[in-house]
């Protein structure tokens with residue numbers, strides 16, 4: 437008989453920045469009252485800051501973690517904690533390879549923020565280590581686990597718009613300034629090459645996510661894509677605007693993934709001006725509206741119904757007690773279920789798909805002449821790398 441007790445996943449949070457705070461608050465929501473989830477739950481066991489233990493302490497207070505949660509002043513201490521089941525890597529992309537490898541080497545399950553790494557070779561090495569250590573490993577593309585994504589994938593598979601031959605997806609931030617900048621300081625992770633900055637690895641990955649989850653993910657026989665890219669470089673050397681055409685010739689399908697720090701997807705911040713994602717099948721279309729990382733509406737326009745439009749809206753549930761909900765808890769629930777069930781990778785975002793997406797982004801950046809420093813592109817693990825010790 438199935439147990440009524442939810443499976444508990446114990447988390448260690450690596451880094452204390454913006455997304456660490458947001459994700460941890462989602463972890464701390466009540467799954468039952470927030471989103472009607474009763475089979476899994478989450479516990480925040482510890483958080484670590486590479487800057488100081490005090491920063492980790494302040495972080496735990498800020499997110500209202502239970503008083504039992506431990507604060508560490510180093511990533512090494514975090515990955516050595518035997519009470520932790522899974523490490524959430526929430527550092528800039530520049531650090532993901534070294535930080536995720538530190539955790540995998542220690543035998544921990546890992547959920548690593550997007551973009552998974554800076555290079556495809558780094559991503560392959562992480563997957564190899566996850567296999568060697570027999571642990572769960574997943575790229576934290578939260579969009580894949582949101583109900584709207586699941587529904588859109590189901591709709592496509594049901595054949596309601598026929599075979600999908602083209603997807604156009606955009607995530608652009610509209611930060612153009614009169615002085616020619618894109619509003620981020622040159623040292624900010626969005627544009628700083630030392631932190632693997634640039635529109636593609638940070639935002640364009642969501643446009644690619646829609647291209648991939650609506651086409652490549654659903655291919656029965658996987659086909660390697662061809663890639664053509666146009667890249668506009670920012671004065672820091674990172675990309676400020678990147679447009680990629682991904683082609684699967686045998687499937688007769690093409691995806692166009694767009695991203696820009698200058699232009700916005702829509703005229704307002706909610707991107708309601710038009711569909712951010714347009715999925716075109718031979719029998720109709722699906723339009724998805726809202727920022728590609730967390731869109732809240734789709735429309736199905738069926739050719740066989742004379743263009744009749746069905747509109748479906750979604751919302752992000754909140755924990756009534758915490759007055760909080762960002763929509764990252766669904767990916768956390770996926771980690772818990774996979775680990776409970778002994779799975780090492782998620783079916784919604786298999787390792788192979790993360791690797792192919794990294795290859796596409798690497799190729800696009802190569803075509804655009806974007807390069808990153810050796811410290812962050814090496815695929816040789818170094819536990820004492822400044823990226824792991826925080827000695828900047």
Ligand SMILES: NC(=O)C1=CN([C@@H]2O[C@H](COP(=O)(O)OP(=O)(O)OC[C@H]3O[C@@H](n4cnc5c(N)ncnc54)[C@H](OP(=O)(O)O)[C@@H]3O)[C@@H](O)[C@H]2O)C=CC1
Pocket residue numbers: 450451452453454455456484485486487488491526527528529531549550551576578625631637638729826828
């Ligand atoms: N899924 C999503 O919706 C989002 C995902 N992200 C992803 O999360 C990652 C982190 O982004 P975000 O939280 O916005 O970044 P922040 O700059 O807010 O935080 C990054 C944290 O990483 C740690 N860190 C370690 N070394 C450095 C360094 N040299 N420079 C800066 N920080 C360092 C710091 O924590 P400490 O000092 O405590 O070690 C810092 O607080 C990125 O890869 C990004 O793509 C970001 C936003 C949204």
Ligand SMILES: O=C1OC[C@@H](O)[C@H](O)[C@H]1O
Pocket residue numbers: 638639729
């Ligand atoms: O992943 C992300 O999604 C939301 C954006 O605000 C952020 O810059 C990006 O990293």
